[in-house]
Amino acid sequence: MKRLFIMCAALLFAASNMISGNLLSLKDVAGKTFAAEYLSAVSPMSDGDCYAMISKDGKRIIKYSYKTGKQVSVLFDVNNTVGEKIDKLENYIMSPDGKKMLVQTNSKKIYRRSYTADYYIYNIADRKLEKLSDNGQQQSPVWSPDGMKVAFVRDNNIYLVKLLYGNSESQVTKDGKRNEVINGVPDWVYEEEFGFNSALTFNADGSMLCWIRFDEKDVPTYSLQMFKGLEPEMTEYSEYPGLYSYKYPKAGQKNSTVSVLSYDIQSRQTRTMQLQMDKDGYIPRIKATSDPQKIIVYTMNRHQDQLCLYGANPRSTVCKLLIKESVPKYVKEEAMANILISSNHILMPSDRNGYMQLYLYNMNGQLLRKVTDGQYDVTDVYGYDEQTGATYYQAAGKNPMNREVYVTYKNGKTECLTSRDGWNIAVFSADYKYFVNQWSDRNTPYEYGIFNNSGKETVSLITNSELKKTLAEYDLPSKEFFSFKTSEGVQLNGVMIKPANFDASKKYPVIMWQYSGPGSQQVVNSWNIGSMGQGALLDQYLVQQGFILVCVDGRGTGARGADFEKCTYLKIGDLESKDQVETAIYLGSLPYVDKNNIGIWGWSFGGFNTLMSMSEGRKVFKAGVAVAPPTDWRFYDTVYTERYMRTPKENPSGYDVNPIKRAANLHGELLICQGLADDNVHPQNVFEYTEALVQADKDFKMNVYTNRNHSIYGGNTRNHIYRQIAQFFIKNLK
Structure with a gap:
């Protein structure tokens, strides 16, 4: 009896140590309880002395002094305008001379970087607020250099507003049509993989408009099935689901045909630039210069190992090659x-x-x-x-x-x-x-x-x-950096989080998180560290459940030079999965790690590499979670996939190194999570993969998220997916 009392007392003491601080909840982690304060939309002013920024309450744009950090003036206040009134402010675009701004509100998201919104022209001196257009929402507006004209896109066509003529609006292009022709904004794959949302600029004196035109008529279409759902509810699909169809070029398929056009605002003449480029090449940027007779046009070949910068004359249409950048394997985006x-x-x-x-x-x-x-x-x-x-x-x-x-x-x-x-x-x-x-x-x-x-x-x-x-x-433990060498002699960097009451004489289960994609980094000395950023709070929640959390950046990740990053070329997933397996083996050699209870998870490329690692052949993972994973790079887009893999026709053996082909080798308990409206990594990936698992007689669990895109959020969704991940590991690793 005495011995039992001593044991109970020891357990109570251990428990009191474990909860010496508050415990994190998943709802708080998924919500705004731990949201950091930011400076929002900092914009340097043209005078060099000041910068502008949106206020904490999101109602004002305030001018601050760089020298003192103190407020100089209020440039815009939703409650103090002449003319139009708006309820909220989301962003702004200063005019080049700093005298006006475009105020953005009522934004409606399209894809990752694109959206339409209601824009207003605001004159700072007299506080006058006017609609940019009365004819529907606008997309990607740009100022002319003199601040007297604004161009924007609506429904794939370009429009021009002249402030000196009572904000008169004219239509520049008329051939724009959904899923056929786009003027002035990028198509889906350009936006996602070349990282921009505007393909429109004025020349230096504002006399010409120049833009990239995308003809996507011949690009294959992908359709996502949409349902009524909740948060938000789409009543048009109450009885029968609908389809969202858009142009998505998968690896090896046809891309948009691209060209650069110019428009003479005075004569209303449209011209096409005489660019020397491959028929299947890319035009990933168009930029103005200080010379009215020159804009800069970027071109890339389809293999993306050559980047050319051309000086293009928007009037004569003559294009001169300025710089040709050619590097081994690929030019990084x-x-x-x-x-x-x-x-x-x-x-x-x-x-x-x-x-x-x-x-x-x-x-x-x-x-x-x-x-x-x-x-x-x-x-x-x-x-x-x-x-x-x-x-x-x-x-x-x-x-x-x-x-x-x-x-x-x-x-x-x-x-x-x-x-x-x-x-x-x-x-x-x-x-x-x-x-x-x-x-x-990191702390x-x-x-x-x-x-x-x-x-x-x-x-x-x-x-x-x-x-x-x-x-x-919450008495959260610190995040500790470490490094080790793999059996191949490769030095890898990692971060580890141990429980607050860590006892080196015990053996702990481990959860590894990773992303592993080309040029990425997860092991960073930043508050953005963690499987979901935010100072690794989701990972800290799992630490409080008794796990050690670990992340290691394997080969192919960034900031270690071209050789380390590009060594995965033509064989995406091979070396990355080997390095995660090697990490698990290294961790299993530590005296405080339970080598029989190691799990791994990741999102997107991290989900892909989770599946690759669990089916690598060495059975080191007891459980894993793959969220929105690519499962065969033939299903993913041209620009990203071919940058690292070339085309399926050129590199069939490289494409065959994928989770579907490895399905029979899967080892460990598996949870898959997928948004059904994922425009980036299509549900096709998990549907084909789970079919391969079924035919290989492999068990798995799967959660689907109705109408959710690649980020899987909205309403209670993010809290729900966090809980599924946590409970899955608690069940299978403890």
Whole structure:
């Protein structure tokens, strides 16, 4: 009896240690309880002294001083306008001269980056608010350089509004038609994989409009089945489901035929640019320059290992090749997206020498110098100062897990402008004298401050003190970095979260999360760390259930140079799954890990690699969860898939390394989650995969989410899917 009393007392003591802080709930994790405070829509003003930002209540746009961090004036207030009235503010676009803005409200999402909205023209001086158009919502509006014209897209056609003529609206194109022709905004695959939502620009003097035209008539159509559902409820499908059909080019299939057009606003003449490009090539960007006779058009070949920049004359239509970037395997999408075109120079990121570095060209395409020269990757470009020749950028200069803000001067000298280890993101003033910096690390929520261009913090803006107080009540354990070598001698970086009452003499079950896609990173010294970001709060919830949580970035992930990232070329999923299996084997060798109870999960590419890892052949995973997983790259889109795999015809053996082919090798309990309205990774992937599992006589569980897209959210959905994941692991690993 005495021994039983001692045992009970010990258990009570252990339990009291476990709950010394508050316990996380999934509803709080899925909701806004732990939402960090942000600076919203920071926009540098053209004067160089100030920046604009949306207020915390979302009702005003406020002008702040870079020098003092203090409010200078209220630029816009929903409760203080002349003319039109709106209830809420969602975003804004400043005019180039800073005297007007387009105010955005009532947005309706289309895909990941696209939406329509009601835009209003707002004159800051007299507070006059006017509708941009009375004829329906608008998409992707752009200002002319003089701020006197606005162009936008509606129903795949371009419209022009002239402010000097009573906001008169005219139609520029008339051939736009759903699922046939798109003018001025990208089609689905361009938007998703080239990362932009506008393909429309004025030239430098505002006399011409230039845009990319997408002819998608011959692109195959994919249809998603839609139901009545709830949150929101679509009553038109109350009895019979409907179809949402759109153009989606799968690997090896036909893409949109693209061209660049110009429109002379005075003569109303439309011309087609004489671009020299492959018939099946891409036009992933169109940019204005400071020269009215030149716009920059980007082209890529279908293999995406060549990127060309052309100077195109919108009047003569003559196009001159300025820069031809050719690198082994593929040009990274981020490299293309981070090209900076200033008034007299083109700043181009390239990994041509093994690491992403910066190269400076003049506007005629002549290489002037290599700006950076390090054994690290530049990860973002902030600006080039034409006056001083200084270049400002972000890089993983210390190690792959961190990000710093740097300046490299014209003489080649480089300085780091941020001193704290962690993740730094900058927004520079127009004259580069100041920048707003967002900093966080894996254990600390975001902090914002203003720095001068010598790297000194002059003003503290946000510390997220309230969130820090809230988190302190939960006694959450720290996230610890580690590294190890695989059996192939590859050094991998990881992060581990142990329970708050960790006892090294015990053996704990482990849940591994990962994404593993090309160029991605999950092991980061940032508050964005975690399977669902937010300081790994979902993962911390699982830690409170008695698990150790681990993430390892395997081969193919980012910020470790081109060789490490591109070694998965033509064989996506092979090395990535091997590295997750090697991680499980390494963890199983640790004295405090229960090697018989290790699970793995991931979303999207992470779901794909979960399935690949569970069927790799070495039976190290007892359970896994795959959310919205691709299961055969033949089902995924051209741009992403062919960038890393070429076409199925060119690389059939590479495409055959997939979860469907490996279905008979699946080992461990499996839960699959899929949104039925996923326009990105189609339900076809899991339907074909589960059929393969059935025929291989493999058991699995599956949750479907009605009318949900790739993000699987809305109403109670996110809380529900979190609970399914947590309960599945609790049931199968403990």
